[in-house]
Amino acid sequence: MTRTFVFATDLSADNRAGFARALRLAYAQHAQLDVLHVLDPYLPAHLLQELEQAVNEHIGATLTDIREDYALEAPKAVVQTVIGEPHVEIVRKAHEEQAKLIVLGMHRKRGQPELLAGTTLMRVLRSAPCPVVVVRHVPTQAWQHILIPVDSYLAARQTLIEALNRFPEAKLTLLHAWTLPGEGELGSEVYYAQWREQEVARLREMLSSEITCLVQDRDGVPDIELVLEPGTPCEVVKDYIKCHSPDLVIMGSRGQPYHTSQLTQALLSEPHCDLMLCRAW
Known part of the structure; x- marks a missing residue:
């Protein structure tokens, strides 16, 4: 067909x-x-x-x-x-x-x-x-740099699969915005900074492991970069787009199909690049 x-x-x-x-x-x-x-x-x-x-x-x-x-x-x-x-x-x-x-x-x-x-x-x-x-x-050229916002449970699993299937030659950046309790009150303390570093390293390892599982049986896996940044998803994604100018952002929906999250609405109302929305399953 x-x-x-x-x-x-x-x-x-x-x-x-x-x-x-x-x-x-x-x-x-x-x-x-x-x-x-x-x-x-x-x-x-x-x-x-x-x-x-x-x-x-x-x-x-x-x-x-x-x-x-x-x-x-x-x-x-x-x-x-x-x-x-x-x-x-x-x-x-x-x-x-x-x-x-x-x-x-x-x-x-x-x-x-x-x-x-x-x-x-x-x-x-x-x-x-x-x-x-x-x-x-x-579209003066094919999309070469694709940004995929992900959460700590890689809710964008299906989104990543879509990107791998459709755009095997593009560079993929998986961007996670993280926050930790106590940052405002204890962020300047040495012991807190050490704990924060350990927690972020643990988060990176968890996400890297999931990504490895998703791509391990594939041939010709594209360049995949995992980036972790502190802040809210809206702040982190918008700042990344302004600094790095990806060609395309691919978003997944975690709840209802195509639930228009605050981040989705922000990217649509102030578009700096193309946007693709995918169902979570």
Whole structure:
């Protein structure tokens, strides 16, 4: 069965980066790309047929234009317009085609987290049956440096597996934000500093052991770096992104599928790189 990726477009100029990344990913991973645009169901019926033809022609021309601009190879692509609620139709398409990936452009209300809640983007993230990539940057090259935030139980296990399977040639950085009790009160004491060093070393050993177990039976394991930094996940991840500029951040959900954590919302509202969200299982 042919692998299928779904790219949903709203036809805006902001979607060009997402369209280009979808083309690159589909070709690199030997997948068919289903390009989907959802028409407003409240438009007059006599306009829909003409509009559907115009949209299909526009998408076809954009596809050709993007391929030429970024020298991209062409995967097998299918263009489709449907009528309905955008997030419902995108998720429906992913289910019907048993899609392995959904690709979306970044939401235009950047820097305004309070406006993200009811967007098509957030609704798709909460309902999608497969990983979702949210694209911020034009894909001048394949993702080379991928950041994966992890917790002390490596809840991003499935996320790491997805990265290993999909991007075997990329450098992977696993980033863990740690905090310890008593830091504020005792952080300057020598005995506390020694205890903190021992605890962080123990945490590193535990995480390293889990990572080794995950990759030990794989051929051609990419470069994997484990980084531990003190602080809250939001602070640590945002600081790391600003200092090291990874191409992609891959997030996993620990509770409900695609639960939009504070960190996820922070990365979507102030995007500095592309983002991929994966189910925890």
